[in-house]
Amino acid sequence: MNKVIHKKLNRSLGGSVVLFLIIGVFAFFMMIPLIYAISNSLKPLNELWIFPPRIIVSNPTLKNFNDLFNLMSDSWVPFSRYIFNTLFISLCGTFGHVLLASMCAYSLAKLRFYGSKTIFKIIVYSLMFSSSVTTIPNFLIITKLNLINNYLSIILPAFAAPLGLYLMKQFMESMIPDTLLEAAKIDGASEWRIFFTIVMPIVRPAWLTLIIFSFQGLWNSGSNLYIQSEELKTLNYAISQILAGGIARAGVGSASVVVMMVLPILVFIFSQSNIVETMSTSGIKE
Amino acid sequence: MAVTEKIGFKSRLAMIKKDQVGYLFALPYLILFFTFTVLPIGISIFFSLTDFNSISIRNFVGFDNYIRLILNDDIFIIALKNTLIFASITGPIGYLLCFFFAWAVNEIRPKLRAFLTLCFYAPSISGNAYLIWTLLFNGDSYGYVNSILLKMGLINSPIRYFHDPKYMMTICILVVLWLSLGTSFLVFIAGFQGIDKTLYEAAAVDGVRSRWQELWYITVPSMKPQMMFGAVMSITSSFGIGDVLTGLVGFPSTQYAVHTIQHHLQDYGGARFEMGYASAIATVLFALMLGSNLLVQKMLSKVGE
Missing domain, CATH: 1.10.3720.10 (MetI-like)
Known part of the structure; x- marks a missing residue:
């Protein structure tokens, strides 16, 4: 009943239509480059060079994708190796990040040890600068740890990404009632047991979010200083080499963009509601 | 005075003992976090005051x-x-x-x-x-x-x-x-x-x-x-x-x-x-x-x- 009155008061039909038109237009503009990438990737050669260029493809073909795979398998390092590298780094890095960040978040949010508040403050500060400012010292640290040309040089820093810990800690703090943990403790459950059988199932949306963020970041990781040998490089690096070919490779280049964007977008579609739920607790409280 | 201090010390020990699990949970992440995020900031600020050339530091150059x-x-x-x-x-x-x-x-x-x-x-x-x-x-x-x-x-x-x-x-x-x-x-x-x-x-x-x-x-x-x-x-x-x-x-x-x-x-x-x-x-x-x-x-x- 209330809701009906509320709608009548503050939601004019005209306003809704205007608002919908505005975001519809903007949403379309946001999608243009992606649509263009998809349409280009499906164009046969003669259509790529039609003047002026068109969005709609009259004879769609998968030739560009075919060419992409041929081009990649012609390279000195087999294409499958780049895929393996990227998948290995993404899966291991994501798994470790979710596990370690959740454990630490649980400790900071619920176990609250001596000094935990200060540590959380440092983590919030670390969100305020990007990791690029620490490239030089990190290169030295990785060298000293003997991790050059080792997957671990990408995986280990990914374990300790601050954003994931921050989101997880905020989520745990507002989603897990202390009384539940106390009850479990009285029943004699150990902290480890509580963590894996009570806490982790409750914070499912949060760790799905961490999985997605971490996976996206690692999946898109390109060339970096720590990996120099060609056979350890990532898919994104290999693909950016193709795109560097410029307009002459417009078709294959677009196909490669499509290949790279499909997975993150699909993952997001299936997990959108979980991410939004996690973000609901993400605010900075003073 | 001495009595309260003693209790304070004892309870702090007890606190740390009670917190033991908390530290264990947080430690793996924190070690990596300090190695790859906190420590590098310190190193970076220190290097900025030197003429480090990626092999050795020859001089401390202040704010040069x-x-x-x-x-x-x-x-x-x-x-x-x-x-x-x-x-x-x-x-x-x-x-x-x-x-x-x-x-x-x-x-x-x-x-x-x-x-x-x-x-x-x-x-x-x-x-x-x-x-x-x-x-x-x-x-x-x-x-x-x-x-x-x-x-x-x-x-x-x-x-x-x-x-x-x-x-x-x-x-x-x-x-x-x-x-x-x-x-x-x-x-x-x-x-x-x-x-x-x-x-x-x-x-x-x-x-x-x-x-x-x-x-x-x-x-x-x-x-x-x-x-x-x-x-x-x-x-x-x-x-x-x-x-x-x-x-x-x-x-x-x-x-x-x-x-x-x-x-x-x-x-x-x-x-x-x-x-x-x-x-x-x-x-x-x-x-x-x-x-x-x-x-x-x-x-x-x-x-x-």
Whole structure:
């Protein structure tokens, strides 16, 4: 009943239509480059060079994708190796990040040890600068740890990404009632047991979010200083080499963009509601 | 006195013992976090005071690197200026876009909302899809934009958007804004969904008459924590712009038209191996990011008080 009155008061039909038109237009503009990438990737050669260029493809073909795979398998390092590298780094890095960040978040949010508040403050500060400012010292640290040309040089820093810990800690703090943990403790459950059988199932949306963020970041990781040998490089690096070919490779280049964007977008579609739920607790409280 | 101290000491021991599990849970993450995030900041600041050349430190040079940056490095001044332009335009505008679109998307029915969210968020997770812009705005007449403008007779010869300093900054800002609906956008969507609906009903009774008034009097104050977090995300990324620009215009850019501090850092650290000097650049960037973040946090915390 209330809701009906509320709608009548503050939601004019005209306003809704205007608002919908505005975001519809903007949403379309946001999608243009992606649509263009998809349409280009499906164009046969003669259509790529039609003047002026068109969005709609009259004879769609998968030739560009075919060419992409041929081009990649012609390279000195087999294409499958780049895929393996990227998948290995993404899966291991994501798994470790979710596990370690959740454990630490649980400790900071619920176990609250001596000094935990200060540590959380440092983590919030670390969100305020990007990791690029620490490239030089990190290169030295990785060298000293003997991790050059080792997957671990990408995986280990990914374990300790601050954003994931921050989101997880905020989520745990507002989603897990202390009384539940106390009850479990009285029943004699150990902290480890509580963590894996009570806490982790409750914070499912949060760790799905961490999985997605971490996976996206690692999946898109390109060339970096720590990996120099060609056979350890990532898919994104290999693909950016193709795109560097410029307009002459417009078709294959677009196909490669499509290949790279499909997975993150699909993952997001299936997990959108979980991410939004996690973000609901993400605010900075003073 | 002595008695209370004794109890204090005992209870502290007991506290640490009780906390043991807490430390164990946190330790693996914290070791890595300190190794790859906290420690490097310290090292970077230390290096910036030396002439470290990636092999050895010969001299402790004090603030010489910083003095050289400001007085003797014209390119750095260009980079600083460009970084500030990028940050002061893409930061606030990106932030407002996130806020506005998140709000607008939330006014839409749930099924359509999920689709629109995807439309806005997709660019920021599509890897190097931003390179498509180089095809859209390609410098010859095959570029989509050029061909339209030529056909309409607005220009006589194709514009080289990514190589003509007159257009580079504008077009790069456009692409960066296109990429800016990222984490903050999702944070705001969640924030809007989390607002207590009864507040709006109460407000309607109290005389709030339009959705614009609702936005100002109820939504913004209730969203404060999310707005502060979103600001951190937007500011940090707007100061760190670099790789995207390299992808668009190459490195170095024509006449350093979009040369940022990030590029300068990569140049000295990655190509010239003047690590002491590069560390000074990194420290300046670090200070800019942290400083503006803390400033904005302070300002936002005053909102609605």
